[in-house]
Amino acid sequence: MALSDFKGRGVFLHFWGSWCPPCQVEFPELQKLYDVFSQTPGIDFVLVQARESIAKSRQWAKRRGITMPLYDSGMEGRQETNFQLAEGETISDRRLAPAFPSTYVLDGNGIVVFAHAGRVVGWPGYEPLLQHIVKSVRAK
Numbered sequence: 001m002a003l004s005d006f007k008g009r010g011v012f013l014h015f016w017g018s019w020c021p022p023c024q025v026e027f028p029e030l031q032k033l034y035d036v037f038s039q040t041p042g043i044d045f046v047l048v049q050a051r052e053s054i055a056k057s058r059q060w061a062k063r064r065g066i067t068m069p070l071y072d073s074g075m076e077g078r079q080e081t082n083f084q085l086a087e088g089e090t091i092s093d094r095r096l097a098p099a100f101p102s103t104y105v106l107d108g109n110g111i112v113v114f115a116h117a118g119r120v121v122g123w124p125g126y127e128p129l130l131q132h133i134v135k136s137v138r139a140k
Contacts, residue, residue, distance in 0.1 A: 001046075001071060002086040003110060008140070010043040010133035011106040015097035017050045018060035019078070022119035023101045027066060029123040034068045036127055042108075042137040043130055048073045050093050050100060051080060105129065108137040 003011065014030070016023040034045050047070050049057035054072035061070060074084050075093075082090040096102065098117045105114035105126075114129060 003106070006044050006046070006106075007110065008108050008137065009041075010108055010130065010137055011104075011110075012037075012043060012045045012130065013104045013106065014045070014047045014101060015050055015093070015103075016047060016101040017052055018057050019052060020100040026101065026119045026121075026123065027061075027064065029121075031066055031068060033123040033126060033130070036124070037130055037134075038067075040134055042134040045069060046071050048083075049075065050083075050097060051075055051078045053077065105133065107133050108140060 003013075016027075018024065037043050037045070045068055047068055049070060050073060053076045054070065057070055060066075061068070081093050083093055083096060084090050101119060102117045103115070103120065104112050107113050113133070114126075120126075
């Protein structure tokens with residue numbers, strides 16, 4: 001997958017791991033935000049696991065009732081610290097996610113309009129930002 005696959009739509013891009021205590025704590029609120037937008041065209045939630053297999057991430061999420069879409073980074077374990085890019089190159093996970101979790105929100109043009117490294121308290125409070133992105137995407 002490449003971010004260009006989401007061209008013309010807003011993207012909520014979140015790097016996380018089930019091994020990460022701050023990620024674990026914020027997931028229930030993040031799920032609430034996702035629930036508001038899960039049936040809304042114009043915004044996609046892309047949650048990418050780091051330093052573990054997608055199978056482990058999905059097991060963890062399933063046990064906790066998490067229904068957000070989890071995308072496979074291709075990583076298999078803690079020793080892997082590089083994401084593979086669409087062109088086959090690799091990039092250190094810390095270049096994309098200086099802390100876990102790390103979140104980026106992109107508008108319909110692929111411009112980062114929000115970035116945060118670390119846990120966010122109160123994800124549902126970001127609903128107006130995402131609503132704004134959805135409206136701007138629909139206006140085009």
